[in-house]
Amino acid sequence: MIIDATVMFDLFVVTLACFGAGALGALVTARSPTLARIVGHGAALIGAMAALAFGLAGLAGGGMQLNLPDLLPIGGAAFGLDRLSAFFVVVIAAGAIPASLYAIGYTREYAGKHSLAGMGFAFNVFVVAMILVPLARNVLTFLVLWELMSLASYFLVITEHEREETLRAGWVYFVMTHTGFAALLLGFLLLAKATGTMHFVQWQVAAAHLDPSSRNLIFALLAVGFASKAGAIPLHVWLPRAHPAAPSHVSALMSGVMIKLGVYGLVRVGFSWLGVGPGWWGGTILIVGAVSAVLGVLYALVDADLKRLLAYSSVENIGIIMLSLGAAVLFQASNLPGIAALALIAGLYHTLNHAAFKSLLFMGAGAVLHATHTRNMEDLGGLMKRMPQTAAFFLIGSLAIAALPPFNGFISEWLTFQSLLLSFQISAHTINLIFALGVAALALTSGLAVACFVRAFGITFLALPRSHQAAGAHEVQWTMRAAMALLALACIVLGTAPSLMLAPLEATIFELMSAHADVQFNLTAVVANDGFGWVAPLWLALALIVFLMALPLGLRLLGANKQRRSYETWGCGRALQTARFEYTATAFANPFKRVFALLYRPVKELDIEFHPESRYFVRTIAYYNEGRLIFEDALYRPLLRMIETLAREARALQSGNVHGYLVYILIALVALLILTV
Amino acid sequence: MSMFSEIAIALLQLLMVMFGSPLLVGVIRKAKARLQGRRGASIFQPYADIRKLLLKEVVVSENTSWIFRFTPYLLATTMLLSALIVPVLTIRTPLGFMGNIIALMYLFLLGTFFLALAGLDAGSAFGGMGSSREVAIAALAEPTVLIAIFGIALRAGTTSLDGIITRFAAEPLLMLNAGHLLAFIAFFIVALAENGRLPVDNPATHLELTMIHEAMVLEYSGRLLALVEWAAGMKLFLFLTLLSNLFFPWGVALANTPMTLLTAFLALAVKLLLFAGAIALVETSVAKLRLFRVPELLAGSFTVALLAVVTSFFMK
Numbered sequence: 001m002i003i004d005a006t007v008m009f010d011l012f013v014v015t016l017a018c019f020g021a022g023a024l025g026a027l028v029t030a031r032s033p034t035l036a037r038i039v040g041h042g043a044a045l046i047g048a049m050a051a052l053a054f055g056l057a058g059l060a061g062g063g064m065q066l067n068l069p070d071l072l073p074i075g076g077a078a079f080g081l082d083r084l085s086a087f088f089v090v091v092i093a094a095g096a097i098p099a100s101l102y103a104i105g106y107t108r109e110y111a112g113k114h115s116l117a118g119m120g121f122a123f124n125v126f127v128v129a130m131i132l133v134p135l136a137r138n139v140l141t142f143l144v145l146w147e148l149m150s151l152a153s154y155f156l157v158i159t160e161h162e163r164e165e166t167l168r169a170g171w172v173y174f175v176m177t178h179t180g181f182a183a184l185l186l187g188f189l190l191l192a193k194a195t196g197t198m199h200f201v202q203w204q205v206a207a208a209h210l211d212p213s214s215r216n217l218i219f220a221l222l223a224v225g226f227a228s229k230a231g232a233i234p235l236h237v238w239l240p241r242a243h244p245a246a247p248s249h250v251s252a253l254m255s256g257v258m259i260k261l262g263v264y265g266l267v268r269v270g271f272s273w274l275g276v277g278p279g280w281w282g283g284t285i286l287i288v289g290a291v292s293a294v295l296g297v298l299y300a301l302v303d304a305d306l307k308r309l310l311a312y313s314s315v316e317n318i319g320i321i322m323l324s325l326g327a328a329v330l331f332q333a334s335n336l337p338g339i340a341a342l343a344l345i346a347g348l349y350h351t352l353n354h355a356a357f358k359s360l361l362f363m364g365a366g367a368v369l370h371a372t373h374t375r376n377m378e379d380l381g382g383l384m385k386r387m388p389q390t391a392a393f394f395l396i397g398s399l400a401i402a403a404l405p406p407f408n409g410f411i412s413e414w415l416t417f418q419s420l421l422l423s424f425q426i427s428a429h430t431i432n433l434i435f436a437l438g439v440a441a442l443a444l445t446s447g448l449a450v451a452c453f454v455r456a457f458g459i460t461f462l463a464l465p466r467s468h469q470a471a472g473a474h475e476v477q478w479t480m481r482a483a484m485a486l487l488a489l490a491c492i493v494l495g496t497a498p499s500l501m502l503a504p505l506e507a508t509i510f511e512l513m514s515a516h517a518d519v520q521f522n523l524t525a526v527v528a529n530d531g532f533g534w535v536a537p538l539w540l541a542l543a544l545i546v547f548l549m550a551l552p553l554g555l556r557l558l559g560a561n562k563q564r565r566s567y568e569t570w571g572c573g574r575a576l577q578t579a580r581f582e583y584t585a586t587a588f589a590n591p592f593k594r595v596f597a598l599l600y601r602p603v604k605e606l607d608i609e610f611h612p613e614s615r616y617f618v619r620t621i622a623y624y625n626e627g628r629l630i631f632e633d634a635l636y637r638p639l640l641r642m643i644e645t646l647a648r649e650a651r652a653l654q655s656g657n658v659h660g661y662l663v664y665i666l667i668a669l670v671a672l673l674i675l676t677v
Numbered sequence: 678m679s680m681f682s683e684i685a686i687a688l689l690q691l692l693m694v695m696f697g698s699p700l701l702v703g704v705i706r707k708a709k710a711r712l713q714g715r716r717g718a719s720i721f722q723p724y725a726d727i728r729k730l731l732l733k734e735v736v737v738s739e740n741t742s743w744i745f746r747f748t749p750y751l752l753a754t755t756m757l758l759s760a761l762i763v764p765v766l767t768i769r770t771p772l773g774f775m776g777n778i779i780a781l782m783y784l785f786l787l788g789t790f791f792l793a794l795a796g797l798d799a800g801s802a803f804g805g806m807g808s809s810r811e812v813a814i815a816a817l818a819e820p821t822v823l824i825a826i827f828g829i830a831l832r833a834g835t836t837s838l839d840g841i842i843t844r845f846a847a848e849p850l851l852m853l854n855a856g857h858l859l860a861f862i863a864f865f866i867v868a869l870a871e872n873g874r875l876p877v878d879n880p881a882t883h884l885e886l887t888m889i890h891e892a893m894v895l896e897y898s899g900r901l902l903a904l905v906e907w908a909a910g911m912k913l914f915l916f917l918t919l920l921s922n923l924f925f926p927w928g929v930a931l932a933n934t935p936m937t938l939l940t941a942f943l944a945l946a947v948k949l950l951l952f953a954g955a956i957a958l959v960e961t962s963v964a965k966l967r968l969f970r971v972p973e974l975l976a977g978s979f980t981v982a983l984l985a986v987v988t989s990f991f992m993k
Contacts, residue, residue, distance in 0.1 A: 299896045325704070381800075384742040386717045391742075405780065417779050417823070424831045424990075432990050436983065439827050440820040447819030450786055451812035454793040458808065463740050463800030525774065533777040533836040538782075540758070540775050547754040551904075555731070563734035569799045569896060570738075583797065583805020591813040595972045 003062030007080070012064060018047030019128035026120025030488055033111035041103040044127055048096035051131050055093055058086025059504040064135075072144065075198050078137040083508035085134040085273075087348060088264045092134075094490065095257035095355045096127045102363050102483035103249040105476065107368065110247070114159055119247075126152035126253070133261050139188045139198045146184070146261075150177045156250040157242045171243035173534055176238040180228030186263075187221030190214065191273070203273045215274060219281055222269045232446070233292040233324060234631045235624040236315045240299070241312070243305035244375065248366020251307060255314040256359035260351050266484020270329045272514055277415035279333035283434055286326025290441035293319030297448040301455070302589040302627060306365045306375045309456055310358065313401065317354045321347045323414045323438055327423070334426045338514030339419055342528060343504050345517050346415035352501060353494055357400040360487035367480055368460060371473040377456070377585040382465035386473040391461045393484040396454035400491040403446050405502070408494035413446060414535055415519070418528035421584025422518070429479040448592075455588045464579040483648060496538045499523050514595035533571060586625060593627070595634075600627040686933060687761055687771040693942075694760035694918075698910035699723035701917070701949060708957035727903045735899035736797040748795040749897070749904035755788040756911035762940065765918050766837035766941040767930035777836045778826055785871070785912065789815050792905075796893035803885065810968060812888070814870055814877060817975045821867045823981045828985035829923065830862035842926045852924070854992065859985035861924045863901030866978035868916040870971070872909070875960040877971050887965065916951075921948035 022043025029035040058064070058081045069076030081089075103123065107650060111115060128151035136142035154177070160171035192198045194214055195206035207215065228235035239259070243251045264369035266285070270277055295316030303309040324347030331340035367390045368383060369375055384391045400407035403414075420442065465471040477480070499521045506517050518526045525536040556562070571577050593602050605624040611617035653664075703720035710717025737745065761772040762781055776784070789811065796808035830836045832851050833844040843858040845852055873890035883891055894905050922929050928944020930937035966974060 038761065187803055382740075384744070398788075399790065401788075402790060403783065404790055405776075405783050410783055414779055414783070418836070421827055421830050421836060424827075429990055433987070436824065436827060436986050440824050440979070440983070442881055443820040443823035444816070447786075447816030450790055451793075452813050452818045454790060454797075454808065458794050458797035462742060462744065462794065462798045523941075531837060531840065532830075533779060534774065535776045535780045539772075540780070543758050543761075543772070544754055546752075547757050548750055551750050551753055551757075555904075556872065558731060560731040560903075561734050564899075565734055565736050566739045567736050568738065569740055569801045570803075571801065577800065579800065581802050582800045583802055583809065588805060588809040591809055591968070594969055595813070595817070 003057050003060060005062075005064065005553060006064045008054065008057060008064045009066070011050055011057065011124055012066070015050040015054055015131065016128065017151045018043050018050055019124045022047060023121045023128075026117045027125065030115070030117035030516075034108075035109070036116040036120050037107050040116070040123060041100045041107070041242070044120075044124050045097060045100035045104075045335060047124070048093045048100055048127065049157065052093035052097060055086045055089030059083055059090060059508065061507075062086075072140050074140050075138050077141045078199065079132070079135045080137040080201070081135055083504070083511045083515060084264075084267065087352075087508050088134040089131055091260055091352050091355050092127070092130050092257050094352070095253055095359050098359060098363070098483035098486045099249045099253045100127075100254075101486070102252070102366070103247075105479035106247065106249050108367060108477070109370065119156065119159060122152045122155045123250070126250075127154060130253075130258060130261065134264050137200050139192055141202075142187065142200075143181075143188070147181065149258065149261070150181070153246075153250070153254060157246040157254075159247050159250075160245070163245075166245040169238075169245040173238040173242035176228060176235065180225045180235070182225075183221045183228070183380050184225030187218050187225060190221070191218045194218070200268075200273065202255065204275055206516035207273060207275045210274075212278075217469075219274055219277060222273075223266065223281075223285070226262045226265030227288065227322075228262070230259050230266065230318045230322070231292075231315050232262075232288050233295050233315060233317055234635055235637060236292065237632060238297070239307050239315055240303075240311045243362075244305060244310035247370060248307070248362055251366070252359040252362035255311060255362055256355040259314060259318060259546045260355060263318070263325070263347075263351055266322070266325055267348075269510075270325060271344075276332055277329055279330055279431065282326045282329025282331075282333060283431070284326070285329060286438055287320025289319045289324075289326055290438050291319070292316065292546055293445040294441050294448075295319075295599070297445050297452055298592070298644075299601060299629075301448055301452045301592050302600065302641060304377045304583035306368065306377055306380070306456065306460060307362070308375075309377075309452070310361050310365060310591075313449070313452065314354075314358060316449065317350065317358065317401075320413065320416065320442065321350050322352070323347075323442060324350065324419060327416075327419055327435070327438065330431060331419075331423075331426075332513070334428070334431065336425060337513065338518035339422050339425070339529070341506075341509045341513060341517035342415065342422070342519050343419035344509050344513070345502065345519065346412055346419055348505055348508070349415060349498070349501060350409075350412035353400070353412045353491075354523045355491040356487050356494060357407075357409060360484055360491065361395060361401065363480065363484050363487070364390055364397060367476040367484070368473075368478055370480070371566045372467075372469040374467070374469055377459045379467035380465070380470050381579060381582065382461075382462050382470055383473055384461040386465075386470075387461075387475045389475060389481050392482065393488045394461065396455055396488040398457045400495065401472045402450045402453045404493050405535075406492075406537050406544065408491050408498075411495055411498045411535070413442070414533075415526070415528070416442060418488070418533045422529055422532060433540065451592070455585060459583075459585045459588060464577075465583050466582065466584075467577045496541045497523060498526055498537060502526065505666070513548060515571050543620050562610065593625070599630065601630065602627050682713045682933065685772040686767060686769070686938075687939070690763075690765045690767075690770060691757060691760050691763055694911055695757070697949075698888075698907065698914040701914050701953060702910045704950065705953045705956050705960075706815055708954055709960055712756070712957055713960040717974060720993065723906075727907055730898075730903035730906070731900050733864070733899040735901050738801075738824070738896055738903075740800040741749065741798045741896075745790065745795050745798040747895070748791040749901045751791050752788045752908040753811075753904045753911070755784050755922065756908045756915065759784055759915050760911065762838070763915055763918055764838050764842055764922055764929060766938055766945065767933050768842050768936060769930070769933050770839070773837075773839055778829075778838055778841075779991040780821075781838070782822055786815065786819075788908070788912075792893060799896040803892045803895045807889055807891070810889040815969060817896065817972055818867045818870050818978075821863050821975060821979045823980040824965045824979065824986060825860045825864045825867070828856055828863075828982060828989060831986060831989040832856065838923070841923055842929050843931065845923075846929065846931060854989070855953070856989040856992070859919070859981050863982035863985060864920060865977045866981075868973065869921060869959070870975060870978075872913045872916060872988055874956060875915075876963045876966045878975065879965050887968070889968075917949055920943065921945060921952065
């Protein structure tokens with residue numbers, strides 16, 4: 001299908017205009033928080049819809065070129081659209097539509113406490129910057145937008161700046177994102193110098209002639225920069241801090257969408273900017289992905305803060321995506337382009353799926369926070385009866401993220417497994433072993449994800465409420481529910497009719513690496529590698545429904561007793577059943593804490609205060625079970641200490657003496673002269 | 678193949694799993710009793726148990742939500758659906774197109790997910806304890822499952838259930854391989870763990886602090902309990918069928934004629950009987966492991982599965 005260039009351009013302009021109107025509108029209506037809230041997020045909603053149309057048209061083959069030489073120095077602003085960019089625009093828009101809708105209701109609570117005009121402004125800038133990043137076609141355009149996106153999200157993260165921990169989270173985010181930025185800047189400049197051009201499109205051809213060592217160095221720098229945005233371990237430390245601190249609609253966007261731009265960068269680095277990379281790039285990405293997936297879910301599994309749990313689970317999912325990206329690079333290097341394309345499809349499909357279910361789960365957590373004012377799972381419970389719709393949406397999100405059929409996470413993990421298992425076609429024992437461990441890591445991850453989300457949903461929504469806030473909770477306002485309903489629907493549709501998205505993805509991959517993926521599909525079935533494996537999700541879903549309806553009928557025909565009586569839970573003969581009898585989030589995670597004690601290094605403490613008269617009577621018992629974060633302890637603390645020491649040493653240079661500074665200037669001048677000559 | 682015979686075969690497989698599973702449970706119990714020097718109940722006792730439960734009223738905790746009432750139906754549904762996908766008698770299963778072995782394993786996980794939620798739903802400490810342990814074991818067993826599948830796929834060149842059987846039946850030499858035996862051992866251990874058998878969990882006890890599966894379903898009664906128990910039986914039946922037919926594919930019908938189907942039926946009966954005997958023997962001779970020793974067992978099975986894969990690589 002050929003789509004007229006003017007249509008594409010119009011959609012692009014409409015998108016920009018809506019976000020511009022939203023940003024300015026929020027500022028203009030600053031006097032009335034209600035108006036600012038509705039104008040700011042309403043305009044973003046319309047802009048995101050236009051962006052979705054733009055992205056879908058791009059996936060269908062519509063292209064766009066736009067150069068604005070006067071907007072920026074060094075080459076001007078350059079935008080372009082290919083299918084890969086369009087796919088990421090779709091991912092971002094698909095996350096931004098429900099997030100904007102949700103924000104209209106969710107930000108009501110901020111009225112009078114925080115500036116809704118500022119929030120609306122930053123939100124629009126954030127979303128439009130994200131949409132433009134994959135369209136950027138030269139270094140400066142890319143970096144300016146990348147920084148704009150980081151700054152806007154930084155201001156959104158510190159919305160609740162009256163709280164100390166929010167500011168600290170914002171600070172960690174600020175530092176990490178700029179460390180990543182520095183790596184990107186260096187990588188881009190080296191690449192631009194080596195190829196002699198700042199324009200992305202010309203890199204692929206020129207990069208083939210680079211010498212291997214500088215190509216490897218550029219790869220490492222860019223990969224570190226993008227992996228830090230994606231939140232891969234060990235560069236993940238900002239994620240579990242910043243995502244919970246942000247307002248929930250922003251958490252949904254950051255976790256569901258923004259970190260995916262790191263994935264976008266990795267795909268560009270691995271498959272287009274630097275040409276086809278050597279196998280060890282893929283091996284490294286695969287191993288980092290496997291480690292991120294397993295450790296991410298292990299940290300999520302023991303966290304009692306609902307939003308931090310979700311943030312850690314984003315680290316896990318980024319790990320799964322990187323697992324398939326790394327596999328794709330390895331297959332490509334091993335001359336198996338069809339399977340490489342299959343792996344890449346799996347990774348990109350998981351990117352979209354994660355955007356859907358993680359946004360949904362963050363919004364669900366936001367609704368819980370809105371209704372109970374706590375994120376601590378130990379104070380929740382019983383919300384199934386108080387917020388039945390939110391609970392149903394959260395359940396769908398949990399099933400999807402646990403990769404269970406017939407939801408969308410299952411399809412992308414299934415595709416990932418197929419591509420990893422096909423690695424036996426490579427005949428190099430080391431690579432085979434890496435893949436086998438990748439399969440094991442992914443399997444462990446998906447098993448642990450099941451445990452993690454049984455806990456997240458079960459402790460939060462089921463049984464009795466553990467606090468009076470939870471007991472008094474009510475269902476949230478309709479825009480929030482509508483946003484969650486949209487995403488839940490997306491999880492079901494992407495899970496039962498994957499061909500809707502696999503077809504454009506296949507075209508995207510073909511455009512990127514000119515290889516047809518080793519996968520066949522029609523509306524009902526997906527087949528990998530000519531019958532190596534298959535799944536028919538639509539039929540599975542239908543068969544499940546048919547059996548679910550037939551079973552009660554069958555039991556009735558067999559003459560089963562239909563009576564049902566409500567009674568209290570069995571409590572070993574105790575008269576009173578309270579929430580204190582329930583299993584807690586901590587207790588639920590305890591088997592994992594023990595099995596993986598090497599990772600968590602749990603510190604247990606038991607404080608018992610006895611009655612002054614007799615030790616046989618206990619007044620209070622306090623039990624602490626804290627885990628330590630090994631990456632913070634082993635990597636970041638020493639690093640910070642080193643920087644502090646260096647800074648202290650450098651203080652000696654600052655004598656305060658004007659003559660001394662003059663000498664420094666002289667030395668610097670001479671050094672520069674020597675360097676340039 | 679005509680529409681009629683397709684439906685007939687689907688029904689045949691479904692009925693075999695539906696009505697064969699209580700018998701399998703009964704046979705295992707009987708064999709165990711005889712090995713322990715007891716006379717034991719009739720092998721048809723599980724049918725009577727299910728009938729009794731179906732006739733009783735259901736008592737549901739007032740703390741629970743719809744999850745608790747929905748789960749037994751979903752659990753039985755996933756097993757019935759699996760009965761149509763697994764090559765029980767024939768590789769030409771009418772609904773085999775719905776998924777390969779990985780999809781099948783995730784279908785089982787779907788049931789585990791809901792059962793664990795149901796365990797939490799009543800708000801009793803037992804249910805939570807059971808759920809937590811059940812998902813821990815399921816999660817730790819998952820790498821073994823997938824690596825064992827990898828080991829099979831390596832040699833059979835496919836992850837489709839019928840493809841694996843066709844390949845192994847055509848080239849039995851593929852099975853004369855250390856990798857095959859190792860993958861089988863790993864999968865057998867996982868089957869014990871996933872089905873709550875000794876040495877991981879004891880299906881015959883309600884000892885409060887050690888039970889796993891029984892703790893999770895403690896609140897169930899009446900027809901809901903009947904469904905849960907029946908589904909557990911079907912899961913065991915399906916796992917043992919997979920073990921029988923994937924690792925020892927003799928007798929499985931490669932084409933559907935009355936004669937091959939009859940042979941397949943008899944072959945499966947013999948294989949399942951052997952497995953029932955093996956399980957009874959294991960359960961009589963080993964003690965239940967402490968909960969925190971179970972991960973060691975699963976780590977062991979994982980190592981065995983990995984060895985199966987590695988040997989396959991080096992003997993290619």
